Amino acid sequence: DTAVSQTPKYLVTQMGNDKSIKCEQNLGHDTMYWYKQDSKKFLKIMFSYNNKELIINETVPNRFSPKSPDKAHLNLHINSLELGDSAVYFCASSQDPYNEQFFGPGTRLTVL
Amino acid sequence: AQSVTQLGSHVSVSEGALVLLRCNYSSSVPPYLFWYVQYPNQGLQLLLKYTSAATLVKGINGFEAEFKKSETSFHLTKPSAHMSDAAEYFCAVGPDKLNFGTGTRLQVFP
Numbered sequence: 001d002t003a004v005s006q007t008p009k010y011l012v013t014q015m016g017n018d019k020s021i022k023c024e025q026n027l028g029h030d031t032m033y034w035y036k037q038d039s040k041k042f043l044k045i046m047f048s049y050n051n052k053e054l055i056i057n058e059t060v061p062n063r064f065s066p067k068s069p070d071k072a073h074l075n076l077h078i079n080s081l082e083l084g085d086s087a088v089y090f091c092a093s094s095q096d097p098y099n100e101q102f103f104g105p106g107t108r109l110t111v112l
Numbered sequence: 113a114q115s116v117t118q119l120g121s122h123v124s125v126s127e128g129a130l131v132l133l134r135c136n137y138s139s140s141v142p143p144y145l146f147w148y149v150q151y152p153n154q155g156l157q158l159l160l161k162y163t164s165a166a167t168l169v170k171g172i173n174g175f176e177a178e179f180k181k182s183e184t185s186f187h188l189t190k191p192s193a194h195m196s197d198a199a200e201y202f203c204a205v206g207p208d209k210l211n212f213g214t215g216t217r218l219q220v221f222p
Contacts, residue, residue: 004155031208042210055199056209068194090155097208098163100146103155 003027004104006091012110013081021076021107023091031055032074033065033092043090049074050097081111097101114139114205116186118213126221131175131190133216135203140182144206145186147177150215159201162186173197187190193220 004025013019025032033056034046035054047066048056054066078085088108092101119134137143144163148156160171167179177188186203198220203213 033210035210041150041215043202043210043215045209045211048209049175051131058209092156098144100158101210102158102160103148106153 004091004102005091006034006089006104006107009105010106010108010110012112014112015081015083017081018077018079019081019109020078021089021091021109022100023074023076023104025072025091025093025102025104027093027095029093029095029102030071031097032068032071033094034074034076035090035092035103037088037090037106039087047074047076050095055097078109081109083111085109086111113211114141114143115211116145116203116205116213118201118203118216120216121214122217122219124221125193127195131193131197131218133188133189133201133203133218135177135186135188135213136184137186137203139205145177145179146204146206146210147171147175147186147188148202148212149173149199150202150205156202159188163207193218195220196222205208209214210219 031050033048049068052068088106091104094101146161147159160169170176204210204219
């Protein structure tokens with residue numbers, strides 16, 4: 001059983017489009033995260049939700065909007081995609097904000 | 113603010129040799145420290161974590177790390193490298209918002 005899953009695994013799209021990435025965890029965790037890994041492998045947190053409430057919102061363009069319909073899901077919607085949004089996006093979850101985080105396999109987004 | 117610095121973006125060792133990956137942290141509060149490994153085209157997997165218990169932390173796959181407050185370090189070691197250890201290794205400081213280092217690519221030569 002996959003603990004943290006993301007769909008799709010690959011996403012290729014044109015500039016200006018709107019796209020979503022979905023994340024689900026079956027670990028019963030209360031906290032979920034989105035990270036962005038750029039082409040140089042640098043990982044940076046974007047958002048974090050605890051019990052469906054936003055607790056971390058880094059300086060991310062407001063074209064990025066996370067949505068947590070329930071504790072097991074945290075989706076990422078991106079409007080008006082730009083070339084610079086090309087990256088690998090990782091979802092993660094943890095029991096609470098003070099425990100280790102479990103990462104999903106990543107979604108490689110390519111904006112043409 | 114909390115941060116980590118990984119010294120050396122690439123480390124190459126021979127199979128069977130000692131692996132040493134360096135990480136120094138900066139934190140105004142007692143840190144939670146983590147090492148993660150990323151294999152090609154995969155997500156991150158937790159190797160080990162330090163959360164103010166024992167200073168010598170043992171992880172999976174024979175890795176361990178020692179928390180040294182006086183040196184603000186949390187270096188990752190493994191006595192004998194295997195070919196399967198070749199991957200990208202990330203040090204991170206938390207809790208909650210993990211701040212990652214820039215990663216160290218480990219190459220293992222036969």
